[in-house]
Amino acid sequence: MHILFFKKYLFINNFDANLIKCQDNNTSIIYRNYDKENYLDDIFKLKRICKRYKYKLILANDVKLAIKLGLDGAYLPSFNSEFKHLSYSFKKDFILLGSAHNLKEIKIKERQKVNKIFLSSIFKKKKNYLGINKFKNFINNYKNEFVALGGINKKNIKKLKLLGVEGFAGISYFIKKKAP
Numbered sequence: 001m002h003i004l005f006f007k008k009y010l011f012i013n014n015f016d017a018n019l020i021k022c023q024d025n026n027t028s029i030i031y032r033n034y035d036k037e038n039y040l041d042d043i044f045k046l047k048r049i050c051k052r053y054k055y056k057l058i059l060a061n062d063v064k065l066a067i068k069l070g071l072d073g074a075y076l077p078s079f080n081s082e083f084k085h086l087s088y089s090f091k092k093d094f095i096l097l098g099s100a101h102n103l104k105e106i107k108i109k110e111r112q113k114v115n116k117i118f119l120s121s122i123f124k125k126k127k128n129y130l131g132i133n134k135f136k137n138f139i140n141n142y143k144n145e146f147v148a149l150g151g152i153n154k155k156n157i158k159k160l161k162l163l164g165v166e167g168f169a170g171i172s173y174f175i176k177k178k179a180p
Helices: 017-021 038-051 063-068 103-111 132-142 157-162
Strands: 007-012 025-030 057-061 073-077 095-100 116-120 146-151 168-170
Touching: 007 017, 017 038, 025 038, 038 057, 057 063, 057 095, 063 073, 095 103, 103 116, 116 132, 132 146, 132 157
Parallel strands: 007 025, 007 168, 025 057, 057 073, 073 095, 095 116, 116 146, 146 168
Antiparallel strands: none
16 A cells, blocks of 8 residues: 555644645644634634645544534544534534544544544554554454554554554654754
8 A cells, every 4th residue: 555545634733834735635634722722713724724725624622613613523532532422413524533542442432433543652652552563453353444643754654554554643744854
């Protein structure tokens, strides 16, 4: 599978037009700003630029607002284990994404009826590190589509072919490195 066939998900915390403009059409933007209280201006700017470049815009941790603003989807982080969004009516092509780090969280995301589960961390060795073998064992036991998350870079992206994931997500992969 060539890298262009992977669906890519870029996490952003604030509006950066230059970062967004340089992505390809196979990239979806996930806006997750947990620090700002008033971030509607950023969402409206993002919505305009995503519409211009034909990217999907997904809002983190606020399904109701994503529906109200007519966004393409919502992202439920691993710490969100609520089920109230199941009572909302979605448009036909609305995407519901969720992240998980272990089997318990995968089961919660299944009950939340997410379309895709972001499973981390595959390469980044931190407290929720899975590695390739454990990651593969987790995704083989479930019907959901999985997206790899954590420590993905240009060097290890070829290893994703072995896993059969739908795509990958991150931040640092998408940021162009500047020369010193």
